[in-house]
Amino acid sequence: MAFESQRVPEGEARRSRRRGYPSYEEALRLLRSYVSDEKTLKHSIACAETAFEMAETIHRRHPELPLDPEKVRVGGLLHDIGKARPGEHELNSVAILREEGIPELADIVLHSYPYEIFLCKGEERPEYLPRSLENKIVVYADFLRDQEAREVGMEERIAGIRARKRDETERMAALKLAEPRLLRLKDEIEALLS
Numbered sequence: 735m736a737f738e739s740q741r742v743p744e745g746e747a748r749r750s751r752r753r754g755y756p757s758y759e760e761a762l763r764l765l766r767s768y769v770s771d772e773k774t775l776k777h778s779i780a781c782a783e784t785a786f787e788m789a790e791t792i793h794r795r796h797p798e799l800p801l802d803p804e805k806v807r808v809g810g811l812l813h814d815i816g817k818a819r820p821g822e823h824e825l826n827s828v829a830i831l832r833e834e835g836i837p838e839l840a841d842i843v844l845h846s847y848p849y850e851i852f853l854c855k856g857e858e859r860p861e862y863l864p865r866s867l868e869n870k871i872v873v874y875a876d877f878l879r880d881q882e883a884r885e886v887g888m889e890e891r892i893a894g895i896r897a898r899k900r901d902e903t904e905r906m907a908a909l910k911l912a913e914p915r916l917l918r919l920k921d922e923i924e925a926l927l928s
């Protein structure tokens with residue numbers, strides 16, 4: 735179901751069509767239509783909030799940069815929608831948002847470390863690296879809100895993932911490989927925030 739076909743007030747739907755991505759309320763309805771797990775919903779809402787705050791600050795300080803804080807907010811909200819399907823949820827999120835006819839959002843929700851997961855399998859897939867500032871803010875925001883939606887630091891969150899997934903050898907090897915890149919991403923965003 736494309737997001738525009740959902741039952742929403744006409745004014746809101748018109749604004750969404752003009753923007754090219756759904757409003758926060760539409761996106762929340764879309765997320766709930768895929769994901770019922772309360773933990774994921776809570777984390778997603780927290781991630782959207784953190785992503786929006788960072789994007790607004792960066793936009794204020796660097797108005798010359800291509801950055802739409804509202805788009806980042808909605809992208810943050812939907813980044814884990816792929817958890818509704820089996821397999822790598824990071825890639826599923828991108829696929830679902832494309833199927834839903836929202837390529838603008840599909841382009842900014844690639845998070846975690848799928849690039850390194852494929853690298854560990856001997857495949858180099860540079861298309862799985864976040865490129866835009868909007869995508870990088872979503873990635874960083876995801877690391878700043880843990881599974882319980884608590885505010886944490888990136889290093890603390892990585893340590894938590896490592897403890898939780900210690901039996902998933904392949905994923906842990908990928909995380910180790912990804913860590914320097916993720917810390918560089920953190921530094922890049924923090925420099926824009928300060």
Ligand SMILES: [Fe+2]
Pocket residue numbers: 777781813814876
């Ligand atoms: Fe997440």
